[in-house]
Amino acid sequence: AQKITxxxxxxxxxxxxxxxxxxxxxxxxxxxxxxxxxxxxxxxxIFLIYxxxxxxxxxxxxxxxxxxxxxxxxxxxxxxxxxxxxxxxYFCAMRGYRQGAQKLVFGQGTRxxxxx
Amino acid sequence: xxxxxxxxxxxxxxTGQSMTLQCAQDMNHEYMSWYRQDPGMGLRLIHYSxxxxxxxxxxxxxxxxxxxxxxxxxxxRLLSAAPSQTSVYFCASIQGGGRRGAGELFFGEGxxxxxx
Numbered sequence: 268a269q270k271i272t273x274x275x276x277x278x279x280x281x282x283x284x285x286x287x288x289x290x291x292x293x294x295x296x297x298x299x300x301x302x303x304x305x306x307x308x309x310x311x312x313i314f315l316i317y318x319x320x321x322x323x324x325x326x327x328x329x330x331x332x333x334x335x336x337x338x339x340x341x342x343x344x345x346x347x348x349x350x351x352x353x354x355x356x357y358f359c360a361m362r363g364y365r366q367g368a369q370k371l372v373f374g375q376g377t378r379x380x381x382x383x
Numbered sequence: 384x385x386x387x388x389x390x391x392x393x394x395x396x397x398t399g400q401s402m403t404l405q406c407a408q409d410m411n412h413e414y415m416s417w418y419r420q421d422p423g424m425g426l427r428l429i430h431y432s433x434x435x436x437x438x439x440x441x442x443x444x445x446x447x448x449x450x451x452x453x454x455x456x457x458x459x460r461l462l463s464a465a466p467s468q469t470s471v472y473f474c475a476s477i478q479g480g481g482r483r484g485a486g487e488l489f490f491g492e493g494x495x496x497x498x499x
Contacts, residue, residue, distance in 0.1 A: 314487040
């Protein structure tokens, strides 16, 4: 079975500060992918970043980076220079190769609030 | 491209009524899936399909039926609605195959269902 744990129900950060959202995972699948999605108050799911289990380098996408520590089974999202528009729910998710491409397992989410 | 389109966006039902949530994608994706999102629980997989004519159950399939007669469409049917099915429903699609674990899931905008 696969499991994603996000231990921070809510976080409050000052604008322009960096923020780290925690995510730990558990799987017996040797090949897997880790994802972060953003859900603003409007409700849609926005893909942010992807990390493959065999990728040698941490993934980066603009202000987003994924701090992947395979031995510790963690995949934390780092947002640099936070902006007011970053206020949203953030979900960590994973997919095991053996489970199938369409089967994502999600964490419970972290609600991030950026204060001006 | 419209991406993944869900209808309706909002629906109120009475206990025992039936309805169908529609999902269509125009990206020629092989894989499609339905998730439900409940407060504090992230997204959970209801049913999925790996191609036309092929469907399977996810984590929470009870009370729902699906079919996949075409590549583009993947409707979700509630046979006899119950208050426990009050939730936000997301349809998603992804192209099958490719690098192991890679590829993002494309989500529809969600359908908010209330069962009284």
